[in-house]
Amino acid sequence: MRFMDLRVKEKELREEIEEVFREILDTGQYVGGHFIEEFEAEFAAWLGVKHVISVSSGTDALKYALWALDLKPGDEVITTPLTFIATAEAIALLGARPVFVDVEPDTFLIDPGKIEEAITEKTKAILPVHLFGAVADMDRINEIARKHDLAVVEDAAQAHGAMYKGRKAGSLGLSSTFSYYPTKNLSAFGEAGAVATNSGEIAERVFMLKNHGQKGAYYSVFIGENGRMDALQAGILLKKMKYIDGWNQKRRELAKKYIEELSDIDEIKFQKIPEGVQSVYHLFVILHPRRDQLKEELEKIGIPARIYYQVPLHLQPAFSYLGYKKGDFPVAEKISSELLALPVGPWMRDEDVKEVSQGLKKIILGI
Numbered sequence: 001m002r003f004m005d006l007r008v009k010e011k012e013l014r015e016e017i018e019e020v021f022r023e024i025l026d027t028g029q030y031v032g033g034h035f036i037e038e039f040e041a042e043f044a045a046w047l048g049v050k051h052v053i054s055v056s057s058g059t060d061a062l063k064y065a066l067w068a069l070d071l072k073p074g075d076e077v078i079t080t081p082l083t084f085i086a087t088a089e090a091i092a093l094l095g096a097r098p099v100f101v102d103v104e105p106d107t108f109l110i111d112p113g114k115i116e117e118a119i120t121e122k123t124k125a126i127l128p129v130h131l132f133g134a135v136a137d138m139d140r141i142n143e144i145a146r147k148h149d150l151a152v153v154e155d156a157a158q159a160h161g162a163m164y165k166g167r168k169a170g171s172l173g174l175s176s177t178f179s180y181y182p183t184k185n186l187s188a189f190g191e192a193g194a195v196a197t198n199s200g201e202i203a204e205r206v207f208m209l210k211n212h213g214q215k216g217a218y219y220s221v222f223i224g225e226n227g228r229m230d231a232l233q234a235g236i237l238l239k240k241m242k243y244i245d246g247w248n249q250k251r252r253e254l255a256k257k258y259i260e261e262l263s264d265i266d267e268i269k270f271q272k273i274p275e276g277v278q279s280v281y282h283l284f285v286i287l288h289p290r291r292d293q294l295k296e297e298l299e300k301i302g303i304p305a306r307i308y309y310q311v312p313l314h315l316q317p318a319f320s321y322l323g324y325k326k327g328d329f330p331v332a333e334k335i336s337s338e339l340l341a342l343p344v345g346p347w348m349r350d351e352d353v354k355e356v357s358q359g360l361k362k363i364i365l366g367i
């Protein structure tokens, strides 16, 4: 069994993607063009936001969404230490300071109850991460942001289609960022990302930032970068749009099966999906007190499992200059030491969940 299978197996989708390749070969339109425009419009409509600006990766999306807030060196952005490095890296790359707040022990998401004590005069934004496909407590986060006049940027790289009280993750803050890295729920054939927002002003700034700060051809109003998405990636993403809801549904069904199969193992804990949230299970993760050993034993019987984020961001050498130490965020540290991701994805069959679950029962319960 594979942990992930990123091949395109659906015959219809293969043909649609081949059409994209053919059109690009025939027209030579590698940058910009109708695929970009159509994908941005479709993703925006699906998400329920006014603007989607395609960019070259999820990391660039974070960078531009934060850059558009006009952060000054020394400004602070509050985020979680339990995420991929890119979340806090984008803050740091802009000269701002990532300020970490611990996560909730059951949802693994940023703990809104701890955000206010981390706010200082320099705080400019809150950057929650919708981790593993679940959605952070956006009502409380938005309320805190309103009270302290802060921007909220959602890192929705792992949450395409996840729902929060009837609205999609990525439509709930001032802006949001997506990654279409090949392993993501909606994925390109390489690097790609997007910023989503209802603010015309943010949208315009992000559009210019990814385009050398240009307004019109060869006229730069401010310093930006080249952070555009390739037309090929946009064409592929556009063709995949009609499959994303079905793929997410499949992930939910597999997760439900895992929970049914594994809930009688007391040693295993699941990520709690908050009331009103529908996860898209970008990853299906469990906590186990002897995680490393469990992973090894699973591998011996041919079951792949992966460790994610074994070093929370406040303990990464790259962020040592921030001065955090072990014990500062005990909940994130404990989760990092126990977290194991089991295979999940639209390529999996129900029997695969059974096989993984039986393997776990054999190792943990001896049955």
Ligand SMILES: Cc1ncc(COP(=O)(O)O)c(C=O)c1O
Residues within 6 Å of the ligand: 057, 058, 059, 060, 083, 084, 086, 087, 129, 155, 157, 158, 178, 179, 180, 181, 191, 192, 193
């Ligand atoms: C939570 C999170 N944020 C940001 C990123 C960065 O996205 P990318 O790899 O497209 O730059 C990723 C994924 O890799 C991610 O999982």
